[in-house]
Amino acid sequence: MPGLGNVGERVRDLRLSRRLSQAQLAGHDLSDSYISLIESGKRTPTPAVLRLLAERLGCTAEYLSEGIAPEQRAHLEVRERHADLALLDGRPDAALAGFDEVIEHTDDPELTARSRWGRARALEAMDRFAEAIGALEALREQAERDPGRSSWLPPVISLARCYHAAGDLGQAIALGERALARLHELELTVGQEHTEVSRVLLLAYVDRSEPARAHGLGRSVLVGAETAGASIALAYQRASAKALEDGDIGDALFFAEQALAAHVEGARAEAHARLQMAGARALLRGTAPYGIGDAVEGNAAQEALDLLRACAPALRGAEATQCAIETARALVLLDEPAQAVDAAEQALDRLAGDSTPELVNGTRALETVRARLVLAQARLAQGDRTTTSSVLRAAAGELDRLTPGRPTAHLYRELGDLYESTGDINGATTAYRRALEAAGLRPISRAQSIASNAVGL
Structure with a gap:
């Protein structure tokens, strides 16, 4: 206490x-x-x-x-975070109790402000709109009195939503338009705030039978979303910088925090995408493109393709190229050779250009060979043996320049399997021999084999 x-x-x-x-x-x-x-x-x-x-x-x-003693403050900090988690988990009643407890037992202005904001959101989630509006109006007044401490945009956007839910369309539209105008002043046409206030305004215009305003806003929002070239994090950062130039410290701090949160979300999305690609590669491991003739279940290839398509938008640079190669591999297994050719050629185009700067020379060469081998598999599935042989010769020449090792040996083995599938026994034999050499094994010559058999080895 x-x-x-x-x-x-x-x-x-x-x-x-x-x-x-x-x-x-x-x-x-x-x-x-x-x-x-x-x-x-x-x-x-x-x-x-x-x-x-x-x-x-x-x-x-x-x-x-x-x-308040330090240990008591720490307890209340944790309690406030647990209340936030309860709200995110869809338990607004538990969240409200937690926020009320923190407000009652702390004199810390920052912790109190966060808890009051959480309390207002909990009341809204419980459809107690009149109480939520009262709490939000108090937060808005506080923010307007002290703009250097906090931004008035979050409570105003929430107020617009609550007034709309309560049936006060006039207030909802007035507050929504005010918030949207402020976002436009900051040149922020993306992000959660812009999306939410636009949504509330569209609903309010429709409910108040103002189709012309609804259509106009709808067109501008959709066009803005399609033409927004900058990432959300960068857009937030620019809005924060502009607010700072204007002397609006509260808005500058708020959008700086939003930029950081967007970066974190982007990192999480990228990490999840990497995990999805790893899962796809695991599903494809041991299947035909990695070793011709091995069994593969069609559902595993389809599951891998679904994962690859889901993760592709979040991947950049080298990982985007690897995703394209694995996508081509999955498409071959699913008997979609034309699509596989497109994916493999896309990967080769990236590797030939400057769009994959993260790949060092050795890794770039390995990925290029992988892409060519998948392309050869797709061309073979199309029945184009001439093009297949040409692609395999290019892959063999690139492989010969690579440093020996396990990855190189694996690719030589795949090259040999593909040569064998085309009926090129000499090419297959050479590739298998080079695979052994790359793995550090010396192939037994024909004379050595005869001698060994003669002595019963």
Whole structure:
């Protein structure tokens, strides 16, 4: 529980509990009369004085200023986060109880502000719109009084949504248009805020039988979404910079936080996409493109293709190229050779150009061979043996320049399988021999084989 009273009362209560006089607490640095003024509430101690008093009273400066001990503050910080999680989990009643508890037991302005915002959102989620509107109006007024501390945009957008739900279309439209105008001032036409306020306005226009305004807004929103070239994180960053130039610190801080959150979400999406591609490669491992003649289940290839198509938009650079190669591999297995050719050639185009700068020369060469081998498999499935042979010769020439090792040996083995499928036994034999050499094994010559058989080896 937080300490009762104000700073002066906490200083006095702790001093008496430690059985110190005002003069003893003052020491050589302060005067006892100054301590008396602090305890009576007539003077507010500076941060330096607070730290000095806290050291002599055996507490923290935070406790003296806010009335809450560090461990109690940590508990309330966790409680506020748990309330946020409850709201995200669809348990607004539990969230409301958590936010109310934090508000009751803390004097910290930042923690109180976060909890009041969470409380308003919980009330809205419980369809208690009148109470939510009251809470949000208070937050909006606070933000407008102190624009350097917080942005008024989040409560205004929530207010527009609540007024619409409560049937007050006039207020919903007035607030929504105000928020949308502010976003346009900041040149922000993407992101959660723009999407949500546009949605609320569209619904309000329709409900108030204003189709012309609804159609106009709908067209502008859709065109803006299609033509927005910058990433959401970058758009937020630019909006934050513009707000800062305009002196709107609250908006600048808010959109800076949104930019950071968008970067985190982007990183999470990219990490998930990498996981999906790894899963697809695992499903395809051991199938025909990795070793001709091995069994493969069609549903595994389809599952791999679904994963690859899902992760492709989030991948960039080298991983996007690898995704295209694996997509071609899956399409071959699913008897879609024409699509497989397109995917493999797309990968080769990326590898030949500057669009895959993350690939170092050795890795680029390996990926190029992989792409050519999948392309050869697709051409073979189309019955085009002439083109298949040409692609295989190009792959063989590139393989011969690679450093020996396990990856090179694996590719030589795949090359041999493909040569064998085309009926080129000499090419297959050479590829298999080079696979052994790349793996560090010396093939047994025909003379050695005859000699070994002669002695019964």
